[in-house]
Amino acid sequence: xxxxxxxxxxxxxGRDELHYKHHQLTDESIPQWKQVVHDCQVKxxxxxxxxxxxxxxxxxxxxxxxxxxxxxxxxxxxxAKANQVLFREVHEYNYKRVHSTTGEIPHFHYQRALxxxxxxxxxxxxxxPFKNLKDxxxxxxxxxxx
Numbered sequence: 001x002x003x004x005x006x007x008x009x010x011x012x013x014g015r016d017e018l019h020y021k022h023h024q025l026t027d028e029s030i031p032q033w034k035q036v037v038h039d040c041q042v043k044x045x046x047x048x049x050x051x052x053x054x055x056x057x058x059x060x061x062x063x064x065x066x067x068x069x070x071x072x073x074x075x076x077x078x079x080a081k082a083n084q085v086l087f088r089e090v091h092e093y094n095y096k097r098v099h100s101t102t103g104e105i106p107h108f109h110y111q112r113a114l115x116x117x118x119x120x121x122x123x124x125x126x127x128x129p130f131k132n133l134k135d136x137x138x139x140x141x142x143x144x145x146x
Contacts, residue, residue, distance in 0.1 A: 001037060002045050032140055039136050041127060059100075063093060 030038075037044055070076070070085050095107050102109050113119045130136050 001042050002047060035140055036136055039127065039130065040124070059093070063089060 034044060067082070067085055067089055070089070071082050074085075076082055076085060093106065095105060097106075098104065099106055099109065104112075114121075126132060126136065
């Protein structure tokens with residue numbers, strides 16, 4: 001999983017110790033999110049610069065701005081109407097618009113990747129020693145087993 005260095009993804013010494021003095025170095029403290037991802041046997045890769053995530057972030061930023069402009073243009077003022085715009089735009093994005101980076105419509109790009117087995121998707125299973133999803137997706141406290 002490719003993520004930035006936000007504090008929910010990564011402890012960074014010097015940045016994340018505003019209220020407490022930590023004696024740990026960067027990545028010695030593992031946030032809850034990272035523990036869960038690790039238990040699901042997913043490798044985490046941290047983007048080292050904001051630009052590194054641009055390929056992922058740019059389309060979502062455009063989509064968010066686009067939806068706001070449509071709502072303003074059409075005088076939409078309720079969440080229900082805005083959700084209709086959102087669902088329509090997400091459908092357009094996934095099934096009709098050519099992506100600026102891949103040059104393909106996202107749905108068809110994804111389907112081709114599946115057919116050609118050029119993806120990293122795999123079937124999810126609850127890994128031992130966990131019994132169910134609640135065992136993995138729970139609040140964790142070091143030294144507490146209750």
